[in-house]
Amino acid sequence: MLQYPNLEQALKYHFGYDNFRPGQRQIIEDALQNRDLMVVMPTGGGKSLCFQLPALIKKGLTVVVSPLIALMQDQVESLRNNNISATFLNSSLNAYKVRSREEAILQGKVRLLYVAPERLLSERFLPFLDLVHHQIGISTFAIDEAHCVSEWGHDFRPEYRQLKSLRKRYADVPLTALTATATDRVRSDIIQQLGLKQPSIHIASFNRQNLYYEVRTKSKSAYAELLELVREIDGSAIIYCLTRKKVDELTFKLQNDKVGALSYHAGLSDEERSQNQTRFIRDDVRVMVATIAFGMGINKPDVRLVVHFDLPRNLESYYQESGRAGRDSEPSRCTLFFNFSDIKTIEWSINQKTDPQEQLIAKQQLRQVIDYAEGTDCRRTIQLGYFGERFPGNCGNCDNCRYPKPVQDWTIEAMKFLSCVARCQERFGMLHIIEVLRGAKTQKILQNKHDQLSTYGIGKDRSLDEWRMLGRSLLHQGLLEQTSDGYSVLKLNALSWEVMRKQRTVSLAVPIAQKMSLVEGSEKAIEAEILLQRLRSLRKQLADAQSVPPYVVFPDSTLKLMAQAQPQSLNEFAKLSGVGSHKLAQYGKKFLTEIKAYRQEQGKPQVKEYSTDSIAFKNLPTDTELVTLRLHQEGLSIAEIAHKRNLSPSTILNHLSKLMEKNQAVDLNQLVPLEHQQKIWQVLEVLGDISLTPVKEQLGENYTFDEIRLVREKWRRENRS
CATH class of the missing domain: 3.40.50.300 (P-loop containing nucleotide triphosphate hydrolases)
Structure with a gap:
């Protein structure tokens, strides 16, 4: 294995991130123990990193099985932009390119190989893989989009079933199965179909809070x-x-x-x-x-x-x-x-x-x-x-x-509707019933003499959409049946009669028209900043010159940090989340030049010089918060900072909490013991974003409100950014 002081340093060096997302570290530790893994992690949760980082630490080649050419090319582009030796083999390449890439693999110049299941299991490719295993070693088979293995998944692909043969052919090579969506049934099927041996199972929350x-x-x-x-x-x-x-x-x-x-x-x-x-x-x-x-x-x-x-x-x-x-x-x-x-x-x-x-x-x-x-x-x-x-x-x-929808009592309307179904002898569909209730004069109504029914016209006070909403709700609540013979004829059941006899009430949630905005101002205000748009423009130029997507250069989140922090040196630039060693060398000076040019044009030597009525201003540290941040970064404790500044410890704690909220470099490890952080984090994962008191009750007397508050701020940021 390649040695790093710790996994966080390897993460920062290769990918530019200071901390792992929830669940990633444990998965990577298990991968480094050569265990079979079953990883279920939602889209955007950081699945790929769970096999990419181990591939850079372990010896040998990591083979990634991926179903789509676009997916392979996209991931390989992103890895290469972080100076990571990755390649793919698929039908988009000519014979010469395939040969040259295979030679590079055999020479040990490639850490990750992306390949489709059809090619992987072909008669020509398996002997090549045997040679790789003999000369270089295969560290892991990572099966991406593993739900394709299962008939119960939403995108079953028969060729994925044959991947079980990898277990027989390379018994000593660990398998990692990864998917973004899988029910219990699909997970069990994946484990069985791939022949995973006592896999370490990691199921992240499917909740995408953003x-x-x-x-x-x-x-x-x-x-x-x-x-x-x-x-x-x-x-x-x-x-x-x-x-x-x-x-x-x-x-x-x-x-x-x-x-x-x-x-x-x-x-x-x-x-x-x-x-x-x-x-x-x-x-x-x-x-x-x-x-x-x-x-x-x-x-x-x-x-x-x-x-x-x-x-x-x-x-x-x-x-x-x-x-x-x-x-x-x-x-x-x-x-x-x-x-x-x-x-x-x-x-x-x-x-x-x-x-x-x-x-x-x-x-x-x-x-x-x-x-x-x-x-x-x-x-x-x-x-x-x-x-x-x-x-x-x-x-x-x-x-x-x-915007909770008000629940209204629609029992009377339901009685009218079901009574009309009965009067029409359970021989018609929903639209006809509604037209009878609303007193329409269609040919079908007149032909069947339904204009003479006692329910004719008793529902004129409700619109067609309202009656349709009720009809559908009655079906979903099981208070009404519908034939499945293609004609969708409405039929009464025992519950229908309970409603008509006033033995059962019917409630209906009535939607209200709402104009909803995604974020109350702050995100829009930040994104409207001139500097951010200029940084995006620079990113697009650099990306076009390399023929890669803009996010491969830097993600939006890193650009926003640049626009907020406005770093003035390569050292400051390197501290931004998303800036790894390779990207620092490749892009640092270009982005710093753009930031400096902007500041000079605006005549704004200070980062914090925004108009006070701007919401973006609120997301930047205040003068007093910056003083606390500087002392914190010098290694002073909360008590020491409070004493030095002649302020109360609670004020300093408030500064640090606000600084974390504003994405500033606060070292939580300096403030809260690691084991306390982990326990608080676990409780927050279960209870969610709630007040401090129930979290404290769950944790007990050994944990302080201050600790919980600081960890909650980091937890919020991790789940937001």
Whole structure:
């Protein structure tokens, strides 16, 4: 093994980050013990680092099995930009390039090799791999997107099943299976199908706290709302549609409204799809409108908005697709537009399946999606519950938690609706029942003499959408049945009669139209800063010159730190999160030159010289906080700083807490013992972002409120940035 003083130093040297994300360190420690691993970590949680860092410490070649060319190329580009020797072998390379890369591998010049399962298991490649194992050694097989192994996963690929042969052929090489989404059933299947031996299982929380989830009614104004969403974000957006036709229509509309948008679907040529994807990843356009053919393995971290303009087919796919927002942990939005007509489109698609069992599963999954869309509980509770993770609700970052829908008693309306179904002899669909209730004079009503029923016209006080909302809710609550023979005829059941006999009440959550903004001002204010835009412009120039996506140069989070801290030397620049040794040497001077030029033009020698009414100002340290920070960095304790400054220890503690909130370099290890940090962190992971008292009650007398407060601030920052 290659030696580093500690894992954090290896992390900073290669990747530029000071601290691991939750769960990463333990996984890496297990990987360095040559254990088989089963890693379930959400999109944006830092899965890749869990096999990339061990690959740089262990001897031999790490072979990464990846299903998509785009994913391989993206990860290899990012690694090379950190001066890490990685390569890929796939069908995009000619024979000469394949040979030269294979020679480099045999000479020990490559640490990570990305390869598709089909090539890995081919008759030509396995003997080459045997030679590598003999000459260089294979340190690990990392199976990325491991859910593809399982028939129960959302993206089953038969060729992944054959990967079990690696266990027989290379019995001494550890296997690491990684996936962003997997239910209990899928996890068990992966372990069995890959032949993992007593694997260390790591399941991170599926909760992506930085994502704001909302469901909107897809009304006539839906496109106008979509346009507003796209225009108000400062970053990229993905818009998913069910059909190619809808993709092309939306792209055309957006382009007409002067939004840089491109299409992606199976109807385009391979060349056009590839070109559009590259232009999106490199920030040449902001918006990609796509079918679900787009996105798997797209490692673009700065997508700020994912819109499902049509209903997704199942919750697992929705979690995966919406999870492409905010992979860099910055605040991002996931919006689902919901319309009942989408259900018909998906039901038609399900009915094309020839296997009755497949149909049954697909219909069950569709019902779960509809329950999610119509649900009044915390969106995270519904999503995480699907993956078997308990979440207490009140997340504060979804529409149902921020804007609770009032629950109203609709028992009388339900009695009218069900009574009308009975009067129509349970022979008609929902629309006909609603038209009878609203007193319409359609040919079908007149033909069947339903205008003579006692329920005719008794529902004129409610709109068609309100009655439809009630009808659907009755179905989802099990108070009404619907035939599945293609005609969707409404049928009463025992619970229907309980409602009509006043033995059961019916409650309905009635949505309120809300104009929601993602972040109350602060993020927008920061991102509007002139310097940040200039740094982005410089980043784009450097990226274009190297033909790589801008985020490969630096992520948005690092640019924001630059704009806030405005470092004046390479030493200060190196302290920024996201600046590793290679990037410091490659880009440091160029970004420092831009920062200095800006400060000179603005006549602002002091970092903190912002207008006091700016929200960005509040995110920079005050004079007194900076004095405390300097003394803290000199190694003084809280008591020593308080004595030196003639201030109370609680004031100094408040300074340090605020400095952490503002992403300043406060060394928590200097303030709170490591074992206390770990225990407090564990409790926060369980209880969430709540007041200090219940955390203290959980921990006991040995822990102080000051310690808890400081660790909570770091925990908040880790889960936010």
